[in-house]
Amino acid sequence: MTRMIRIFDTTLRDGEQSPGASMNVEEKVMVAKQLARLGVDIIEAGFAYSSPGDFEAVRRIAQEVEGPTICSLARARPEDIDRAWEALKGAPKVRIHTFLSTSDIHLKHQFRMTREEAKRRAVEMVQRARSYVDDVEFSPMDASRSDPAYLYEVIEAVIAAGAGTVNIPDTVGYAVPQEFGALIKGICDKVPNAKQAVISVHCHNDLGVAVANSLAAVMNGAGQVECTINGIGERAGNTSLEEIVMGLRTRKDFYQADTQVRTEEIAKTSRLVSKITGMVVQPNKAIVGANAFAHTSGIHQDGLLKDKTTYEIMRPESIGLVESKMVMGKLSGRHAFRQRLEELGYQLTDEELNHAFERFKKLADQKKEIYEEDLEVIVSEELAKMSERILLKSFHVESGTDRVPTATVELEIDGQAVKQSGSGDGPVDAIYRTIAAMTKTKSKLLMFGVNAITGGTDAQGEVSVRLEEDGRTVSGHGADTDIITAAARAYLNALNRLAYMASKQAESQKVRLI
Ligand SMILES: CC(=O)SCCNC(=O)CCNC(=O)[C@H](O)C(C)(C)COP(=O)(O)OP(=O)(O)OC[C@H]1O[C@@H](n2cnc3c(N)ncnc32)[C@H](O)[C@@H]1OP(=O)(O)O
Numbered sequence: 001m002t003r004m005i006r007i008f009d010t011t012l013r014d015g016e017q018s019p020g021a022s023m024n025v026e027e028k029v030m031v032a033k034q035l036a037r038l039g040v041d042i043i044e045a046g047f048a049y050s051s052p053g054d055f056e057a058v059r060r061i062a063q064e065v066e067g068p069t070i071c072s073l074a075r076a077r078p079e080d081i082d083r084a085w086e087a088l089k090g091a092p093k094v095r096i097h098t099f100l101s102t103s104d105i106h107l108k109h110q111f112r113m114t115r116e117e118a119k120r121r122a123v124e125m126v127q128r129a130r131s132y133v134d135d136v137e138f139s140p141m142d143a144s145r146s147d148p149a150y151l152y153e154v155i156e157a158v159i160a161a162g163a164g165t166v167n168i169p170d171t172v173g174y175a176v177p178q179e180f181g182a183l184i185k186g187i188c189d190k191v192p193n194a195k196q197a198v199i200s201v202h203c204h205n206d207l208g209v210a211v212a213n214s215l216a217a218v219m220n221g222a223g224q225v226e227c228t229i230n231g232i233g234e235r236a237g238n239t240s241l242e243e244i245v246m247g248l249r250t251r252k253d254f255y256q257a258d259t260q261v262r263t264e265e266i267a268k269t270s271r272l273v274s275k276i277t278g279m280v281v282q283p284n285k286a287i288v289g290a291n292a293f294a295h296t297s298g299i300h301q302d303g304l305l306k307d308k309t310t311y312e313i314m315r316p317e318s319i320g321l322v323e324s325k326m327v328m329g330k331l332s333g334r335h336a337f338r339q340r341l342e343e344l345g346y347q348l349t350d351e352e353l354n355h356a357f358e359r360f361k362k363l364a365d366q367k368k369e370i371y372e373e374d375l376e377v378i379v380s381e382e383l384a385k386m387s388e389r390i391l392l393k394s395f396h397v398e399s400g401t402d403r404v405p406t407a408t409v410e411l412e413i414d415g416q417a418v419k420q421s422g423s424g425d426g427p428v429d430a431i432y433r434t435i436a437a438m439t440k441t442k443s444k445l446l447m448f449g450v451n452a453i454t455g456g457t458d459a460q461g462e463v464s465v466r467l468e469e470d471g472r473t474v475s476g477h478g479a480d481t482d483i484i485t486a487a488a489r490a491y492l493n494a495l496n497r498l499a500y501m502a503s504k505q506a507e508s509q510k511v512r513l514i
């Protein structure tokens with residue numbers, strides 16, 4: 001049977017403890033409304049005592065957000081509990097979450113309390129909170145570094161005092177999965193009244209295992225997981241909501257557990273939190289990173305085209321993305337290349353595809369990512385090339401402030417290799433004059449324009465030219481990451497068009513004479 005795990009979102013409380021992530025009241029209300037659409041069970045809206053702004057945020061969220069239970073954090077102090085109640089009162093589903101450390105390190109150095117004093121205070125504050133609300137959560141802070149025997153005692157006492165949820169924090173992110181799972185199992189097995197409360201977990205990511213610890217806890221009886229959107233939170237952050245939720249959903253077969261989160265809202269929620277907090281999501285972040293559904297290598301792309309399950313354990317649609325992304329680059333193969341061209345409307349023969357693919361691979365060695373515009377240029381040029389009389393084999397230019405620009409160009413004209421040198425006012429002029437001499441063209445250059453078609457310093461530059469000869473005007477285009485190569489290609493493209501038009505005209509005159 002599948003157990004339903006409660007999702008306690010603390011983006012607005014622990015998440016806000018990320019350096020620089022503070023949110024104003026309006027922003028918190030906006031995030032809380034989105035968390036409600038996401039379907040989390042509990043929203044920790046803030047720490048009402050900590051500031052007038054947080055008090056107002058908790059109050060507004062409790063009043064305005066429908067669906068989840070709204071919670072405020074409170075230290076184990078009467079003034080904090082009372083303030084939390086003030087912010088929550090009048091709202092339909094509310095919880096007070098109070099906490100106090102149980103580790104000797106904290107009790108001795110921070111709280112200067114004995115174990116007995118701390119246990120008594122915890123019980124008193126749970127009772128005080130219960131005098132206001134039915135739903136009280138208690139956290140023995142730094143539980144993972146506490147003496148288990150003492151921890152069990154405190155847990156038993158707070159449950160007896162009325163805490164319906166006992167949350168076990170790995171406050172400093174010290175625990176590792178097997179150990180943390182065993183801690184939860186120990187609590188479930190050894191605390192006599194453990195079954196009267198939901199055992200929750202709250203993990204920090206200092207060792208990068210917050211999600212793994214939370215999953216281990218679920219395996220061992222935890223019924224609630226505390227987490228944040230994009231894993232933001234104090235220091236290295238908290239358990240990431242999207243990872244725990246998708247981990248359980250995707251591996252329901254293994255964990256026999258799930259949540260009631262509407263996962264299709266995950267991507268949107270992640271973007272909203274990132275935008276509001278200014279905390280950018282790393283591209284390789286699981287589930288919500290820009291690369292989480294991007295496939296780059298030819299072998300993976302080929303498998304995906306045949307069947308998505310070959311390389312995708314979850315569908316991008318399941319978190320609200322439109323589709324997975326095939327990144328065209330140096331590691332792509334022919335299957336993905338053909339597919340992308342077909343999407344762009346090009347049906348190529350095998351021969352055309354092979355030529356275009358060769359050119360694409362060369363370009364991909366020079367550019368990180370190949371965009372649609374790059375592909376269009378490659379394909380249109382390759383298609384045009386099939387009927388080209390003049391082909392560029394190579395060129396070499398020399399130019400500088402202290403010399404006359406010269407060019408040596410090697411062409412293939414009607415199948416014959418020709419090589420020649422010439423000079424000009426600049427490197428492009430030198431190439432154009434040399435090509436003109438080699439092809440014996442009498443055409444006039446009417447226009448020369450340069451345009452960057454993709455962004456960045458590795459952008460493809462496109463050169464467009466317009467030539468006129470014997471009353472015929474043609475344009476030519478060439479693209480390359482090297483602008484002089486693009487210029488040479490554009491000129492030859494236009495010359496080929498002139499030659500093509502001249503040959504077509506000659507053919508039609510022949511037909512007329514016959
Ligand atoms: C693990 C966590 O994430 S816990 C939550 C952490 N979040 C925050 O601290 C954010 C909000 N905090 C604040 O705005 C402030 O710290 C306040 C308003 C709560 C308190 O501010 P101040 O009164 O100036 O105290 P300050 O923060 O310097 O010190 C904390 C005090 O609270 C006490 N304290 C800390 N946690 C608890 C607790 N759970 N129960 C009771 N007392 C506590 C400390 O012992 C210390 O008391 P002391 O002044 O008697 O030594």
Ligand SMILES: CC(C)C(=O)C(=O)O
Pocket residue numbers: 014073099139141142167169170171172202204
């Ligand atoms: C307040 C508690 C639950 C906390 O954030 C922690 O211990 O990390």
Ligand SMILES: [Mg+2]
Pocket residue numbers: 014169171202204234
């Ligand atoms: Mg925390």
